[in-house]
Each structure stands twice: as structure tokens, then as C-alpha cells.
Amino acid sequence: MNCKDCSNKLDSYLDRELSNTEMLELQLHLEGCPDCADSYEFQASVKRLVKVCCEQDKAPDAFREKLRQILT
Amino acid sequence: MAESPARTAFAEEALTHLDTLYRGALRLTRDPDSAQDLVQEAYLRALRYQHSYQQGTNMKAWLFAIMRNLFWDRFKGSRKDDVSLDDVGEFVLYDKLKDEGARPEADVLDKLAASEVVAAVEKLPPLHREVVLLVDVEGFSYKDAAETLGVPIGTVMSRLHRARQQLQKSLYDYAVESGIVRGNGAPEEPKE
Numbered sequence: 056m057n058c059k060d061c062s063n064k065l066d067s068y069l070d071r072e073l074s075n076t077e078m079l080e081l082q083l084h085l086e087g088c089p090d091c092a093d094s095y096e097f098q099a100s101v102k103r104l105v106k107v108c109c110e111q112d113k114a115p116d117a118f119r120e121k122l123r124q125i126l127t
Numbered sequence: 128m129a130e131s132p133a134r135t136a137f138a139e140e141a142l143t144h145l146d147t148l149y150r151g152a153l154r155l156t157r158d159p160d161s162a163q164d165l166v167q168e169a170y171l172r173a174l175r176y177q178h179s180y181q182q183g184t185n186m187k188a189w190l191f192a193i194m195r196n197l198f199w200d201r202f203k204g205s206r207k208d209d210v211s212l213d214d215v216g217e218f219v220l221y222d223k224l225k226d227e228g229a230r231p232e233a234d235v236l237d238k239l240a241a242s243e244v245v246a247a248v249e250k251l252p253p254l255h256r257e258v259v260l261l262v263d264v265e266g267f268s269y270k271d272a273a274e275t276l277g278v279p280i281g282t283v284m285s286r287l288h289r290a291r292q293q294l295q296k297s298l299y300d301y302a303v304e305s306g307i308v309r310g311n312g313a314p315e316e317p318k319e
């Protein structure tokens with residue numbers, strides 16, 4: 056695997072969507088290529104950041120209670 | 128009004144996914160009141176169509192699909208104008224920061240305010256926004272996201288890829304505007 060293949064598959068690797076064989080190939084490349092490994096770490100950080108920031112919003116308790124009244 | 132035990136059990140199970148639905152609705156409508164309206168209507172519809180839910184399948188995905196379909200029904204007037212994504216080309220924030228000498232690149236991320244990250248998500252056109260919500264925020268597989276959105280997996284992947292680039296462009300613009308990085312990308316306060 057070269058850096059271009061790695062970059063093309065990085066999204067799928069990040070999202071755990073590759074086959075086991077492909078995961079392994081990519082993992083091997085990352086272990087031997089600091090540039091790609093850095094880039095991967097960064098993309099993973101952005102993904103985590105988006106999750107953490109968006110997850111802070113929860114349904115308000117009063118709304119949850121209202122729905123429970125309506126639905127059950 | 129006494130509800131049947133089966134309906135009550137179904138409603139209770141559906142309500143365990145409320146945070147996911149509310150967050151999704153909030154990001155799609157960008158307004159708490161509209162989000163509550165949308166979610167309430169989605170739950171009422173879900174109960175009405177309870178029979179069409181197959182036990183053992185992904186209830187969260189099923190509920191999310193109902194909610195986002197309602198969203199698109201309501202907002203289809205604006206759909207045409209709203210779906211286009213700015214052409215940012217192949218924008219890769221990491222490469223940009225690296226080229227401009229901001230190292231380590233991830234330090235920039237630590238300085239971004241949560242509200243700015245949310246704003247960058249909300250700036251995405253809804254078709255791209257919903258893919259990010261499903262895959263990045265709620266952890267859906269590409270397959271579940273594809274079924275929820277009624278599109279092929281390849282479409283999920285291409286929308287996600289473009290959405291991430293657009294999102295990173297927005298984060299970069301914000302980082303420049305707020306002085307986290309200089310226009311040329313160098314960190315405002317060099318770290319020793």
C-alpha cells in the first residue's frame with residue numbers, strides 16, 4: 056500500500072468500515088509511515104471533536120416528560 | 128386514556144433514543160422549539176406506524192428515518208437552494224496547517240470552542256449535515272446510515288467525505304478569524 060491508497064481509504068478506516076484484511080494493510084502502512092499516521096491522528100481528532108461537541112445537547116427533561124405523557 | 132401495554136412498551140423503548148432524535152432534529156432545524164415539534168411529530172408517527180417496525184432491527188435508525196423524512200417534507204420548499212455545498216475542492220485541514228507550519232496540528236483543535244464546532248456542523252447543507260450526524264455523532268455504520276437516508280452506501284461515503292472537507296474548511300476559517308492561527312497558519316502563541 057502506498058500513501059495515496061492509504062489516503063483514499065482513510066475515511067473508511069476511521070469509521071471502521073474496512074474488511075479485516077484491509078484494516079490490517081492500512082495499519083501496517085500507518086506503522087511505517089509517520090506522515091500518514093499523523094494525518095490519521097488528526098482526522099480521528101476532528102471526528103472525536105465533532106462527536107463530543109454535538110453530544111452535549113440532550114433532550115430537555117420537561118420535553119422528555121411531556122412526550123412520555125403523550126405517548127404512554 | 129388507557130393505552131395498551133404493548134403500545135406503552137413500544138413507546139418506552141422508542142423513548143430510549145430520544146437524545147439521538149432530539150440532537151439530530153436540533154442540528155437539522157437549528158432551533159430548539161422546531162426541534163421539539165419535529166421530534167414530537169416523529170414519535171406520534173412512529174407509534175401510528177408501530178406495525179411497520181420489524182422487531183430486532185435497528186429502532187434508532189428507524190426512528191431517525193421517520194424524523195428526517197418529516198424534516199424534509201416540511202422543508203422541501205427550501206430543499207433546492209439548500210443542498211448545494213460550496214466547492215472547497217480537496218480541502219484537508221491537516222495538510223493546510225502543516226503547509227503553513229502550525230505544529231503540532233492537533234493543538235489548533237484543542238483551542239476551538241465547542242459552539243464553533245457545532246456552528247461548523249450546522250453550516251453544512253442538510254444533506255451533508257445529516258450524514259455527519261449519523262456517522263460521526265451517533266456512530267451509525269455506513270450501511271445503517273444508507274438505509275436511514277434511503278441512499279446507496281457510496282452516496283453516504285461521498286457525502287461524508289465532502290462534508291468533512293467543508294467542515295474542516297469552516298473550522299480553519301474560524302481559527303484564522305479568531306486568531307488561533309494566523310492567516311498564514313502559524314500559531315498565534317508559539318509553544319515552547
Ligand SMILES: [Zn+2]
Binds near residue numbers: 057061084091092
Ligand atoms: Zn503514507
